Amino acid sequence: QVQLVQSGAEVKKPGASVKLSxxxxxxxxxxxxxxxxxxxxxxxxxxxxxxxxxxxxxxxxQKFQGRVTMTSDTSTSTVYMExxxxxxxxxxxxxxxxxxxxxxxxxxxxTCGIWGQGTMVTVSS
Amino acid sequence: xxxxxxxxxxxxxxxQSITIxxxxxxxxxxxxxxxxxxxxxxDRAPKLLIYDVTNRPSGLSxxxxxxxxxxxxxxxxxxxxxxxxADYYCSSYTGxxxxxxxxxxxxxxxL
Numbered sequence: 001q002v003q004l005v006q007s008g009a010e011v012k013k014p015g016a017s018v019k020l021s022x023x024x025x026x027x028x029x030x031x032x033x034x035x036x037x038x039x040x041x042x043x044x045x046x047x048x049x050x051x052x053x054x055x056x057x058x059x060x061x062q063k064f065q066g067r068v069t070m071t072s073d074t075s076t077s078t079v080y081m082e083x084x085x086x087x088x089x090x091x092x093x094x095x096x097x098x099x100x101x102x103x104x105x106x107x108x109x110x111t112c113g114i115w116g117q118g119t120m121v122t123v124s125s
Numbered sequence: 126x127x128x129x130x131x132x133x134x135x136x137x138x139x140x141q142s143i144t145i146x147x148x149x150x151x152x153x154x155x156x157x158x159x160x161x162x163x164x165x166x167x168d169r170a171p172k173l174l175i176y177d178v179t180n181r182p183s184g185l186s187x188x189x190x191x192x193x194x195x196x197x198x199x200x201x202x203x204x205x206x207x208x209x210x211a212d213y214y215c216s217s218y219t220g221x222x223x224x225x226x227x228x229x230x231x232x233x234x235x236l
Contacts, residue, residue, distance in 0.1 A: 035225070037171075044128065045163070045171065045214050047225040061223040100176055107177060110159040110218040110225065115170040 002026040004034075004096055004116035011122045012086050019082040020119050022096030029077035030054035033099040035112050036070065036081045038092040046092075051079060052103060059109070086123045093118045129153065129215055129228035136234040142203040145231045147215030148196060153226055155196035159218035162191055162200045165230075166211045174213075175200065202233070210235045 007021040022034060036048040049060035053072040060068055069082045079096060100113030130148040137143040147154065147162075154160055162175040173182055175191040178198065188209075191200045198217070202209055215228040 037227075044230040045216075045227040047216070047223070047227060050224075059222075059224055061225075062221075063223070065222075095170055097171075100173065100182075107159060107218075111161045111173065111176045111216075112163070112171070113173055113176075113182075115172070118170055 002098065002114050004098060004114060006094075006096060006116040006119045009120040009122070011124065014087055014123055014125055016086050016123075017082055017084040018086060018121055019080055020094055020096075020121070022079045022081070022116050024077045024079070024098065027098075029072075030074060031102045033103060033109050034070075034072070034079045035097045035099065036068075037095045037097060037112065039095070039118075040089070040092040043092075048081070048094075050099070050109060053077075053079060054103070083121075086121075088123050091121065091123045093120050095119075129217060129226055131213075131215060131228040131231045133229075134232045134234065136236055137202075137205045138236045139205050139207065141205050142201060143205065143233065145200045145202075145213055145215075145233070147198040147200070147217075147228045149198075149217055149226075150196055152221065153196075153217040153219045154193065154198050156220060157218045158193070160191070160193055160198040161216045162189075162198075163214045163216070164211050165214065171214065205235050207235050209233060 033050040035050040051070040097112035097115040100111040163171040165171040
């Protein structure tokens, strides 16, 4: 079955960077966008962007442009999300999610279908 | 892009029906038929409930239904059960550089 397994919790100091991984299995890796969504403690969901794992092309939310980098490794079916210049407000759970439908279909890139378990990132001095 | 507007909380008794609203603008909900709804239990990842305004993923209970009118989307849960107690989020495609926007979330309490 489709699975997205994320890397473990991270603790970082302000100003540092963090790179999270999302290893996928159970489907053709290059066929679906992978989204990243974050959730601050006790708060709502916030879309960060997605990557086309085949081409490596990305679409980032305006808020994160310049600070986020999403990459993919087709040899291991893994997607990475790096967030730089961390501040306390970046303390959150970070989720990867596979899009609901294959790239190229009309509504591709609009819906997070299957989610990873999440990775907690704590930014503290 | 501002978040979509949802009520902070709703409640209902077992067996009853509840509706959660999600209000956006002409640039998101009102402009596209790409509204999704997600359910999130405490300390769990979100789960897709509804996509493209009204569609349920295969295997999902038909107690969950949704609709849209103008700039407002709605999720209805009928025959409330204890396990429905969770947070519910709407989202919409926006067509802007921030392609997807979420609502602030609604906590459902089953009394």
